[in-house]
Amino acid sequence: MIDIKDLSKIYIVGDERVHALDHATLHIYPEEFVSIIGPSGSGKSTLMNIIGCLDVADAGSYYLDGMPIESYTENQLAAIRNRKIGFVFQNFNLIPKLSAEENVELPLIYQKVKRAERAVRVKEALERVGLTKRAKHLPTELSGGQQQRVAIARAIVTDPKLILADEPTGALDSKTGHEIIDIFHELHSQGNTIVLITHDNDIAKQASRSIHILDGKTTEVKL
Amino acid sequence: MIIAFKMAIRSIGSNKMRAALTMLGIIIGVVALVVLVSLTSGATDSVTDAVSDLGSSMLTVTISDDKGVPITLDTVNEWMNESAVGEIAPYASSSATAAADGTSGEVTVYGTTPAYYDIQGLQLAMGRWLKTSDVENHTYVCVINEATAEELIGYTDCVGQAITLNGVRYTVAGVLSDEENSLTSLVSSGSMVAYLPYTSLIRLADSLTEEVTSFCVSAPENGTMDEVEAAMTQLLMERFEDDDDAFEVSSQSVLEETMGSVTSTLTILLGGIAAISLIVGGIGIMNIMLVTVTERTREIGIRKAIGANRRTILGQFLMEAVVICMIGCVLGIFLSWGILQTVNTVVSSLKMTFSLNGGVVMIAVAFCFLIGIVFGLYPANKAAKMKPIDALHYGG
Numbered sequence: 001m002i003d004i005k006d007l008s009k010i011y012i013v014g015d016e017r018v019h020a021l022d023h024a025t026l027h028i029y030p031e032e033f034v035s036i037i038g039p040s041g042s043g044k045s046t047l048m049n050i051i052g053c054l055d056v057a058d059a060g061s062y063y064l065d066g067m068p069i070e071s072y073t074e075n076q077l078a079a080i081r082n083r084k085i086g087f088v089f090q091n092f093n094l095i096p097k098l099s100a101e102e103n104v105e106l107p108l109i110y111q112k113v114k115r116a117e118r119a120v121r122v123k124e125a126l127e128r129v130g131l132t133k134r135a136k137h138l139p140t141e142l143s144g145g146q147q148q149r150v151a152i153a154r155a156i157v158t159d160p161k162l163i164l165a166d167e168p169t170g171a172l173d174s175k176t177g178h179e180i181i182d183i184f185h186e187l188h189s190q191g192n193t194i195v196l197i198t199h200d201n202d203i204a205k206q207a208s209r210s211i212h213i214l215d216g217k218t219t220e221v222k223l
Numbered sequence: 224m225i226i227a228f229k230m231a232i233r234s235i236g237s238n239k240m241r242a243a244l245t246m247l248g249i250i251i252g253v254v255a256l257v258v259l260v261s262l263t264s265g266a267t268d269s270v271t272d273a274v275s276d277l278g279s280s281m282l283t284v285t286i287s288d289d290k291g292v293p294i295t296l297d298t299v300n301e302w303m304n305e306s307a308v309g310e311i312a313p314y315a316s317s318s319a320t321a322a323a324d325g326t327s328g329e330v331t332v333y334g335t336t337p338a339y340y341d342i343q344g345l346q347l348a349m350g351r352w353l354k355t356s357d358v359e360n361h362t363y364v365c366v367i368n369e370a371t372a373e374e375l376i377g378y379t380d381c382v383g384q385a386i387t388l389n390g391v392r393y394t395v396a397g398v399l400s401d402e403e404n405s406l407t408s409l410v411s412s413g414s415m416v417a418y419l420p421y422t423s424l425i426r427l428a429d430s431l432t433e434e435v436t437s438f439c440v441s442a443p444e445n446g447t448m449d450e451v452e453a454a455m456t457q458l459l460m461e462r463f464e465d466d467d468d469a470f471e472v473s474s475q476s477v478l479e480e481t482m483g484s485v486t487s488t489l490t491i492l493l494g495g496i497a498a499i500s501l502i503v504g505g506i507g508i509m510n511i512m513l514v515t516v517t518e519r520t521r522e523i524g525i526r527k528a529i530g531a532n533r534r535t536i537l538g539q540f541l542m543e544a545v546v547i548c549m550i551g552c553v554l555g556i557f558l559s560w561g562i563l564q565t566v567n568t569v570v571s572s573l574k575m576t577f578s579l580n581g582g583v584v585m586i587a588v589a590f591c592f593l594i595g596i597v598f599g600l601y602p603a604n605k606a607a608k609m610k611p612i613d614a615l616h617y618g619g
Contacts, residue, residue: 049612052528054528054611054612054615055610055612074532074533075532075533075534078527078530078531078532078533078611079530079532081527081528081529081530081611082529082530082531083530087528087529089615093521093524093525093528093615094525095522095525095526097233097234097237106526106529107529107530109226110526110529110530110531110532110535111530154529158530
């Protein structure tokens with residue numbers, strides 16, 4: 001599913017070269033629930049951006065579902081993000097002007113899915129996160145947990161190969177956080193590949209496998 | 224497309240005050256363009272109408288060099304027998320001091336023949352017009368217009384009264400009704416005019432002789448103006464040794480053409496000025512769109528993360544700019560319509576009507592669309608080119 005080899009990313013801060021990623025290597029297989037854990041500044045955000053095709057590496061290779069990501073243009077990457085990856089962010093990243101169902105509908109619009117089919121799939125996705133009743137609400141009218149559920153619905157509505165969650169519980173209290181993690185477990189049991197990025201060991205333990213990242217280097221940890 | 228349109232409407236609606244102020248620039252531009260051009264073309268139409276009312280069935284001939292064979296009243300009578308020519312009325316004008324019952328004033332005096340009445344399409348209010356016998360016997364009669372009657376005598380019903388012109392006594396034979404709603408009345412309303420037999424005027428004014436230097440010609444009942452013009456030109460060429468500098472034949476259509484070119488230049492000029500104000504409105508749109516793009520950097524990042532490509536983002540912001548422009552355009556056109564209706568009520572006494580000029584409305588719509596595209600393109604492109612990762616982490 002994900003095959004990353006010797007991936008490096010270098011930022012130049014002032015005169016200093018910072019290795020955000022230093023020959024990172026990792027493999028993730030289909031239908032796995034993997035967590036990537038590391039303290040802040042460890043390069044996990046950079047790794048997440050590269051896995052999510054939001055950014056490209058300076059060196060090394062990244063195959064997503066067999067496709068060499070570094071060889072694609074910006075527009076092709078947009079299509080890959082649209083069809084293969086579902087994002088769940090720490091701060092939800094919903095569009096404030098759009099209602100819950102419109103936020104969920106957006107990736108389907110970019111896929112040019114027909115209106116009738118969109119309606120069915122949006123309804124389905126909201127059902128899976130248990131938010132059918134709040135479909136017409138704006139993000140500002142929803143609690144943090146509910147907003148994150150909308151974001152998860154938006155991530156799964158396209159039926160992506162990979163669900164990429166960046167600190168999905170970071171902005172939530174622990175009870176709500178557990179509810180969100182439960183949703184991920186459920187999605188995993190339904191056959192989705194999930195990559196969860198976190199700095200929290202307890203959350204990381206929820207995954208079936210953990211990869212540790214420190215100073216841009218990755219190490220496998222069995223929990 | 225429809226979704227993009229809905230999104231644009233929603234995002235414009237989310238900041239109504241700003242959108243309204245931005246639109247105002249476009250609205251003012253459109254109103255300036257549509258109202259100015261419609262007013263000019265409305266005025267042009269009514270002036271052109273007035274000019275053709277004045278007698279498009281008339282030629283005016285002026286002789287500048289008689290080559291030793293001056294035209295006399297007899298020549299004119301001879302020419303009137305030509306089949307291609309209708310009626311001919313020689314005329315000369317002078318000014319004189321008119322007086323009656325102690326009041327006096329400056330009067331423009333025309334000397335002419337009976338044919339003048341029909342050719343010029345004059346209307347008598349009372350009394351009679353000049354007769355052939357008046358011309359033959361150079362009688363001391365005159366026909367005056369209503370303004371003269373009211374100024375000099377004090378009332379219109381003054382047939383048979385006497386007035387003096389430069390001290391010579393004339394009897395008023397008829398009073399002409401002042402034309403309304405024509406160009407002459409617009410230009411010369413209230414001016415005093417008196418018509419005398421041609422021969423009488425020659426006696427009155429020292430500077431005038433028997434020689435006819437200007438006359439007007441009408442077409443026969445079943446002839447066209449072009450035929451008359453050709454026939455008259457031929458007669459004059461024969462008389463004046465084929466020298467076409469000796470005389471000038473001018474018809475109303477020449478006047479109309481000149482006026483047409485003057486007013487179309489005016490229309491282009493005013494339209495151009497209005498177009499500049501539209502462009503200024505367009506710059507306002509560009510300004511606001513740049514602010515919007517910066518404000519919505521995060522939204523752009525989210526959209527890109529979930530799969531919007533450059534074209535989608537470009538389309539979204541371009542659509543927003545065009546929609547602002549087009550809403551402004553439609554409002555501007557409605558406002559222009561309102562203004563023109565108001566102008567119509569205000570100047571209804573002038574018998575001029577101003578209506579929305581269809582052509583300029585089309586131009587305004589097309590121009591607004593173009594402005595939306597041109598001034599929306601740079602901000603939209605700026606949005607489209609944002610890197611998803613930079614946009615996502617912007618300001619948070």
